Amino acid sequence: MHAFDYTAPESLASALAELEEAGDEGKVIAGGTALMILMMQRLVRPTRLISLRRLPGLGRIEVVDGGVRIGALATHRDVETSPLIRSRIPVLAETLSRVATLRIRNVATIGGCLAHADPNQDPPVTLLALDARVRIAGRQGERQVALDEFFVDYYQTALRPGEVVVAVDVAFPAPGNASAFHKFLPRTADDYATVAVAATVTLTPEGVCREARIGLGALGPTPLRARDAEAIVIGERLSDRLLAAASEAAIRVVDPIADPRGSAEYKRQMAGVFVRRALRGAWDRASREAA
Numbered sequence: 222m223h224a225f226d227y228t229a230p231e232s233l234a235s236a237l238a239e240l241e242e243a244g245d246e247g248k249v250i251a252g253g254t255a256l257m258i259l260m261m262q263r264l265v266r267p268t269r270l271i272s273l274r275r276l277p278g279l280g281r282i283e284v285v286d287g288g289v290r291i292g293a294l295a296t297h298r299d300v301e302t303s304p305l306i307r308s309r310i311p312v313l314a315e316t317l318s319r320v321a322t323l324r325i326r327n328v329a330t331i332g333g334c335l336a337h338a339d340p341n342q343d344p345p346v347t348l349l350a351l352d353a354r355v356r357i358a359g360r361q362g363e364r365q366v367a368l369d370e371f372f373v374d375y376y377q378t379a380l381r382p383g384e385v386v387v388a389v390d391v392a393f394p395a396p397g398n399a400s401a402f403h404k405f406l407p408r409t410a411d412d413y414a415t416v417a418v419a420a421t422v423t424l425t426p427e428g429v430c431r432e433a434r435i436g437l438g439a440l441g442p443t444p445l446r447a448r449d450a451e452a453i454v455i456g457e458r459l460s461d462r463l464l465a466a467a468s469e470a471a472i473r474v475v476d477p478i479a480d481p482r483g484s485a486e487y488k489r490q491m492a493g494v495f496v497r498r499a500l501r502g503a504w505d506r507a508s509r510e511a512a
């Protein structure tokens with residue numbers, strides 16, 4: 222490991238000032254679960270690490286404007302065990318409970334996960350289906366970006382130099398809405414998914430789909446939305462034919478790479494299977510809630 226300076230500022234303003242001053246030499250660190258590996262592999266070589274861990278309030282999970290604001294420093298475990306998330310947005314707690322091992326979930330943060338932008342991560346898949354918005358702070362102030370527009374390419378986001386993620390906002394589900402997350406993890410608990418899919422559907426009292434969103438993970442350079450599949454199910458009732466059409470549409474948007482978790486073709490087919498499962502799971506839950 223190369224030598225680097227480490228600071229842990231106690232205010233966001235100081236962290237942003239340090240980050241600006243460090244320029245290309247600086248990087249923020251949150252849980253460090255991804256950054257330390259990248260540094261040990263010499264894929265990145267920052268000479269200044271600015272820790273966010275002492276920033277006050279950034280680990281809060283709180284109700285804000287009809288939804289939940291999850292502070293960037295909330296760990297995966299904080300989200301998984303939050304009574305607020307478990308009761309109001311259970312699919313998010315469920316998704317976080319499926320990430321790697323407890324040791325990793327105890328340390329990795331939501332802000333670190335989003336900024337790292339590894340397309341194999343799980344939380345972004347569900348957060349996409351939940352239409353989450355990312356709150357970003359820089360020296361010029363705060364801005365919000367829809368998660369849909371946040372991921373740009375492999376490990377690349379809409380963050381500009383000197384900016385940090387401060388929170389992610391998720392609206393409470395509307396009446397008639399339910400979601401499901403499915404991930405295929407055939408190897409070890411701390412491996413990444415072969416494919417991961419989250420679906421959310423909102424049904425009318427008659428069982429017709431009013432709204433649907435589908436997030437896909439490990440299936441392209443960024444977490445993806447299966448928009449054509451969403452359009453196919455909106456306005457319809459659940460049927461095997463509908464699920465088959467939606468899963469075919471989803472397969473057309475994925476662009477997976479072959480790796481030890483499977484060939485590209487295998488992952489494409491698995492995407493179809495998991496879109497079907499997630500949609501059916503979300504639909505069944507929404508129907509039960511409506512009954």
Ligand SMILES: Cc1cc2nc3c(=O)[nH]c(=O)nc-3n(C[C@H](O)[C@H](O)[C@H](O)COP(=O)(O)OP(=O)(O)OC[C@H]3O[C@@H](n4cnc5c(N)ncnc54)[C@H](O)[C@@H]3O)c2cc1C
Pocket residue numbers: 248249250251252253254255256257273293320321325328329330331332333334335336337339341342343344380384385386387411412413414
């Ligand atoms: C063995 C292993 C297996 C894993 N398996 C999975 C899995 O199956 N599914 C899954 O979802 N995740 C998994 N993870 C976790 C995931 O890959 C990342 O390591 C984790 O999400 C990063 O969070 P962190 O807080 O540790 O980020 P860090 O390592 O601290 O930072 C990661 C990157 O984000 C930047 N950063 C951090 N916080 C911010 C911020 N607030 N604003 C701007 N930039 C920031 C850093 O500069 C760095 O570039 C696994 C991790 C390990 C080590």
